[in-house]
Amino acid sequence: MIRLTGLRKNFGKLEVLKGIDLEVENGEVLALLGPSGSGKSTLLRCINYLEHPTGGTIELGDLRVDAVAASKADIRALRASTAMVFQQYNLFKNRTALENVTIGLTAVRGIEKRRAREIAEHYLSKVGMSHKLDSYPRRLSGGEQQRVAIARALALGPQFLLLDEPTSALDRELVAEVLETIRAVAEEGNAMILVTHELGFAREVAHRVVLMDKGVVVEEGPTAEIFTNPKEERTVKFLGSFVRPFVYAI
Amino acid sequence: MNQFIDVGYMLKSIPSIASYLPVTFWLAVASMAFGLAIGLGAALVRVYRTPVVRQVALVYISFIRGTPLLVQLYLVYYGLPKLINLASRRWTFMAGFSVNMIPPELFAVLAFSLNMGGYLAETLRAAIEAVDRGQFEAANSIGLSRTATLRLVVLPQAALIALPNLGNALIGMVKDTSLAFMIMVIEIMGQAKIIGARGLRIFEVYIAVSLIYWATCIVLEQGFRLLEKRLGAFERRVAE
Numbered sequence A: 001m002i003r004l005t006g007l008r009k010n011f012g013k014l015e016v017l018k019g020i021d022l023e024v025e026n027g028e029v030l031a032l033l034g035p036s037g038s039g040k041s042t043l044l045r046c047i048n049y050l051e052h053p054t055g056g057t058i059e060l061g062d063l064r065v066d067a068v069a070a071s072k073a074d075i076r077a078l079r080a081s082t083a084m085v086f087q088q089y090n091l092f093k094n095r096t097a098l099e100n101v102t103i104g105l106t107a108v109r110g111i112e113k114r115r116a117r118e119i120a121e122h123y124l125s126k127v128g129m130s131h132k133l134d135s136y137p138r139r140l141s142g143g144e145q146q147r148v149a150i151a152r153a154l155a156l157g158p159q160f161l162l163l164d165e166p167t168s169a170l171d172r173e174l175v176a177e178v179l180e181t182i183r184a185v186a187e188e189g190n191a192m193i194l195v196t197h198e199l200g201f202a203r204e205v206a207h208r209v210v211l212m213d214k215g216v217v218v219e220e221g222p223t224a225e226i227f228t229n230p231k232e233e234r235t236v237k238f239l240g241s242f243v244r245p246f247v248y249a250i
Numbered sequence B: 001m002n003q004f005i006d007v008g009y010m011l012k013s014i015p016s017i018a019s020y021l022p023v024t025f026w027l028a029v030a031s032m033a034f035g036l037a038i039g040l041g042a043a044l045v046r047v048y049r050t051p052v053v054r055q056v057a058l059v060y061i062s063f064i065r066g067t068p069l070l071v072q073l074y075l076v077y078y079g080l081p082k083l084i085n086l087a088s089r090r091w092t093f094m095a096g097f098s099v100n101m102i103p104p105e106l107f108a109v110l111a112f113s114l115n116m117g118g119y120l121a122e123t124l125r126a127a128i129e130a131v132d133r134g135q136f137e138a139a140n141s142i143g144l145s146r147t148a149t150l151r152l153v154v155l156p157q158a159a160l161i162a163l164p165n166l167g168n169a170l171i172g173m174v175k176d177t178s179l180a181f182m183i184m185v186i187e188i189m190g191q192a193k194i195i196g197a198r199g200l201r202i203f204e205v206y207i208a209v210s211l212i213y214w215a216t217c218i219v220l221e222q223g224f225r226l227l228e229k230r231l232g233a234f235e236r237r238v239a240e
């Protein structure tokens, strides 16, 4: 379970998160929607402390961390139980696709090399990257990098997954495949927060939806309800601003 | 004797001078190696803003950059024995130790390393800070420790960024080892002076020694070019 209470983040005078309350059950995928600049990435980055929150508490399962008073051990624990797919992928530039995935397994989890390679190959094949194991990120397209990034996060088998627009650079067919993979991981009982601009994707994979705007939660509810019967004006406007380019066939 | 330059004498002096090339080489390489270690330490202290130590590093870097190498060499050469004498009077385990047991090469390497460290600290700090923030974040997000992050991700990338500067530093160091003769280390410059004084052909031996330095530096330049190509494989978009 992920539970955020009153999470705030300021960048200097700029209030980016103005007290976010949010909960994700185990086995649940929460889609985080909202206009550009509404604070979605910042919210994810606060959960594993890549950004230091200005206030509030973060709970991940049994771990409860007061955001302001977090100790080094707290931060380490938050990071150990989460994995993240970055909006900019952030693959290790000096490591091949395969090494990008094995590095966390060997250096953090202490898994033996050969076993780590098997795990990495498994996840890389799930995202359709088996043919480029030895390529450096520089030689991969945006979509390919994104898929390696997803494999890197999934391979760690984290309890909590933070996905920041994990399909933004993928073709439609690939989105379907990746979606399948993500869904399978969710069914193993992980809690997942998925930031996306693609409403079709959110609709397919998310159990619940949260709509954010200007650092506050505008509306939240079960996916079907939000999409068919939004209550808030801003949600209606936000959903309406998307002309769905295609429907996902799953 | 009345020719402008005795080419034969010059050529003949080259092998005898070049026989001291290993001394020059090891002075430079050892100073570079220790300098890298010191410089990396100082750079990390600055990057991670370690309190107190950081102030020390700043003063050290500023001092090294603000004083001539020759002065630093003399400070070590005359200062260290004083410190050792002081220590041997205070601590009995140092008693049997005499300054004369220390070869002058050691003073030279010490001074050059400290000098190198001061300059490389800045080079390495800049290189580490030039590594994309996203690389640190990704490493943090998968739980890599600070050391693992540096060793596996950041330093290999920083090394590539710093490589041209490191190459220049080593070449500079090779040339600067010529100062070591000032504290009685006989390397190629020292040998040139000795031969020159003996044969009264000062100009010829200086030409000879300049040719040796020049050739050495060209070799090093090419070496670094190759190294850059090898280390930078991950940066190239197209495989070769």
Ligand SMILES: Nc1ncnc2c1ncn2[C@@H]1O[C@H](COP(=O)(O)OP(=O)(O)OP(=O)(O)O)[C@@H](O)[C@H]1O
Binding pocket: A011, A014, A016, A034, A035, A036, A037, A038, A039, A040, A041, A042, A043, A087
């Ligand atoms: N490091 C930072 N320093 C200052 N301001 C920042 C920083 N990071 C983000 N911001 C600001 O915080 C706000 C929210 O940014 P964030 O990246 O969380 O938005 P987002 O909802 O993810 O947008 P997008 O959909 O475009 O990715 C923006 O106004 C942004 O300029």
Ligand SMILES: [Mg+2]
Binding pocket: A040, A041, A042, A087, A164
């Ligand atoms: Mg974002």
